Amino acid sequence: MSTAYYSHPDCRRHDMGRGHPECPQRLDAIHDHLLATGLDVALDFREAPEVDLRDVELAHSAGYVAELKDLLEQVSASGEPRALDPDTVACPDTWRAVLRAAGAAVAATDAVIDGEIKNAFCAVRPPGHHATRNEAMGFCFFNNVAVAARHALDVRGLKRVAIVDFDVHHGNGTEDIIAGDERMLMVSIFQHPLYPYSGAVSKGTNMVNLPIPPYTRGGEVRDMIEAMWMPRLEAFRPQMIFISAGFDAHREDELGQLGLVESDYEWMTRRVKDVADRYADGRIVSCLEGGYALSALARSVAAHLRVLAEVA
DSSP: OOEEEEEOHHHHHOOOOTTOSSOTHHHHHHHHHHHHHTGGGGEEEEEOOOOOHHHHTTTSOHHHHHHHHHHHHHHHHHOOOEEEETTEEEOTTHHHHHHHHHHHHHHHHHHHHTTSOSEEEEOOSSOOTTOOSSOOBTTBSSOHHHHHHHHHHHTTOOSOEEEEEOOSSOOHHHHHHHTTOTTEEEEEEEESSOTTOOOSSOSSTTEEEEEEOTTOBHHHHHHHIIIIIHHHHHHHOOSEEEEEEOOTTBTTOTTOOOBBOHHHHHHHHHHHHHHHHHHSTTOEEEEEOOOOSHHHHHHHHHHHHHHHTTOO
């Protein structure tokens, strides 16, 4: 079976303005690098569908979904961008991108569970892990990974799923949505202190939060993951693993001050894949979160994909 690569042109049309780090060129950089390195031939390219809002309401409140839909449709009709917070801007094409990003995650989940593909990477934007049950923030509108994870549990009938988040920023939205749901285990690393200035104290016993001091290098991060993540993942025995794949902890990325490199992302992916192979029939769905230094982002995604696709 293959590794699927989900994306859609609508994800590129979401544009938060000149100079914004979460820019359409992020997807171009990844795709161009895959073509230049020949890694594209190892992937099953699939077009992301629009998400069913009933799936979104498994992770977000119905009121929030309706309010955001109305707001983004107003922006689309008016043609005028609107800021939801100082960092998060909606443009006329944002609603379609939001639907495709969450739709990719759900479609990938179904395809993996159905055995059509081995695992999947969703090259989508906007990202999702800061979106809480009731609020858009931090470049995020719908929480793509949380929506997909809840779909796996509530629609597809899995009993235990894990979420791995290695973005440089704490996935506060994911934590808000899943805290206390013992069907789900979330393990994460993040720089602390750093936006959104949360995560040092976990909201639930189903969390393994690893706050990392600025300027920490990959070797130390690996040691912490081995000591803290791996025993919990092994004991949990997840039936499927979702990855919030942020690559902004790379040493070249100016939105954080951690010191990871491509080999660290390769190592993390391999450790997660080892768990998935043992307990989850290899089932992994990974969704792009952060990563804003374009060359480092592209190289890191390629390292991540080489492990998922088992390309030497």
